[in-house]
Amino acid sequence: MTDIPSRMRAAVTHDWNVIRVEQVPLPELEPGEVLVQVGACGICGTDLKIVSGVYKGSWPPALPFIQGHEWGGTVAALGEGVSGLQVGDRVAAENHKGCGTCPMCRQGRYNLCEVARTKGRAYKLYGHSAPGAFAEYAARPATLLHPIPDNVSFEESTIINQGALGLHAVRRCRIEPGDTVAVIGPGLVGMITLQLAQAVGAVRVIVVGRGPRLDLARALGADEVVDYTSGDPVEAVRAVTGGRGADCAFECAGTAAAVVTATQCVRRGGRVALVGLTGGKPIELNTDRLTLDEIDVFGVRSSPNAYPELIKLIAAGKVNVRRLVSAVYPLEEINEAFAAFRSREGGAIRMVIKI
Ligand SMILES: [Zn+2]
Ligand SMILES: [Zn+2]
Numbered sequence: 001m002t003d004i005p006s007r008m009r010a011a012v013t014h015d016w017n018v019i020r021v022e023q024v025p026l027p028e029l030e031p032g033e034v035l036v037q038v039g040a041c042g043i044c045g046t047d048l049k050i051v052s053g054v055y056k057g058s059w060p061p062a063l064p065f066i067q068g069h070e071w072g073g074t075v076a077a078l079g080e081g082v083s084g085l086q087v088g089d090r091v092a093a094e095n096h097k098g099c100g101t102c103p104m105c106r107q108g109r110y111n112l113c114e115v116a117r118t119k120g121r122a123y124k125l126y127g128h129s130a131p132g133a134f135a136e137y138a139a140r141p142a143t144l145l146h147p148i149p150d151n152v153s154f155e156e157s158t159i160i161n162q163g164a165l166g167l168h169a170v171r172r173c174r175i176e177p178g179d180t181v182a183v184i185g186p187g188l189v190g191m192i193t194l195q196l197a198q199a200v201g202a203v204r205v206i207v208v209g210r211g212p213r214l215d216l217a218r219a220l221g222a223d224e225v226v227d228y229t230s231g232d233p234v235e236a237v238r239a240v241t242g243g244r245g246a247d248c249a250f251e252c253a254g255t256a257a258a259v260v261t262a263t264q265c266v267r268r269g270g271r272v273a274l275v276g277l278t279g280g281k282p283i284e285l286n287t288d289r290l291t292l293d294e295i296d297v298f299g300v301r302s303s304p305n306a307y308p309e310l311i312k313l314i315a316a317g318k319v320n321v322r323r324l325v326s327a328v329y330p331l332e333e334i335n336e337a338f339a340a341f342r343s344r345e346g347g348a349i350r351m352v353i354k355i
Contacts, residue, residue: 010135016053027139029079039154041071059128068134069127072157091145097124111302146307159321164303166192177201182246185253186213237265
């Protein structure tokens with residue numbers, strides 16, 4: 001513990017859209033927790049909403065607050081009772097700490113912890129309702145930390161959180177070898193889902209989106225790209241599948257139109273994963289189509305039990321995350337990074353804060 005300081009630099013959200021980098025005390029370790037020196041932390045679309053007060057009162061519960069939930073770093077100190085990790089280990093961190101005792105947690109579905117919405121209970125969502133990692137150090141339960149090999153950089157480790165969401169979606173949707181898959185929304189999760197679909201045996205992946213992101217989707221292996229601004233995307237997906245439709249579709253855009261496209265572009269008996277959030281807006285959906293064609297629709301939240309396998313896929317080169325890191329900023333320039341991400345400068349996919 002000798003070379004660990006008592007204070008650290010952190011980006012603190014003081015008011016809506018007001019972040020200041022300043023010195024704050026280091027987090028104190030509770031039993032079972034690990035102190036991690038943060039290597040890099042990504043800015044997520046959710047961070048843009050949190051910082052502007054969209055979820056005020058819950059994410060964060062109060063100000064000032066340290067955001068940041070997509071990150072990796074180096075183990076700096078172990079709290080009481082921690083086993084399985086050593087000082088110096090490189091790790092990536094999960095966000096959801098389930099209570100561990102409710103029926104969903106007991107099934108391993110800690111992303112659906114049943115006391116999550118009960119204030120003051122054992123559930124935590126780091127970077128949302130508990131302190132995040134836009135700071136030099138962060139404390140986390142050892143159970144949320146997963147070792148990463150040396151060939152995965154900290155910048156790349158900032159993709160693991162969203163990538164694991166893609167893996168959870170692929171698992172929920174049960175892609176089978178030989179499947180044709182449509183990915184609606186070539187953002188970070190979409191780009192990962194495209195690669196994961198191929199890694200688990202999809203023979204054809206169609207990416208629906210627009211602009212330069214479609215070029216990146218092609219570079220990452222998309223077999224077909226559909227620009228939804230130049231025609232009906234459902235018809236386009238049907239056209240490239242001989243009129244039949246895709247076996248599975250992944251809605252990764254979080255828009256009403258993408259939800260409709262995903263549910264309409266699959267074949268009879270097809271499967272649909274809803275990964276994006278539309279902000280609770282009502283959506284006009286033809287549910288007769290879902291009923292009469294027996295379409296399975298899966299909600300997908302977070303990434304339970306998906307980190308270790310995703311880390312292996314990245315380390316083995318099956319999922320390219322390097323190309324998804326758009327720009328890297330020092331902690332002092334976090335406001336510039338937020339602004340650049342908000343404007344999606346140059347089609348930015350993932351802005352990373354290197355700490
Ligand atoms: Zn996120
Ligand atoms: Zn629980």
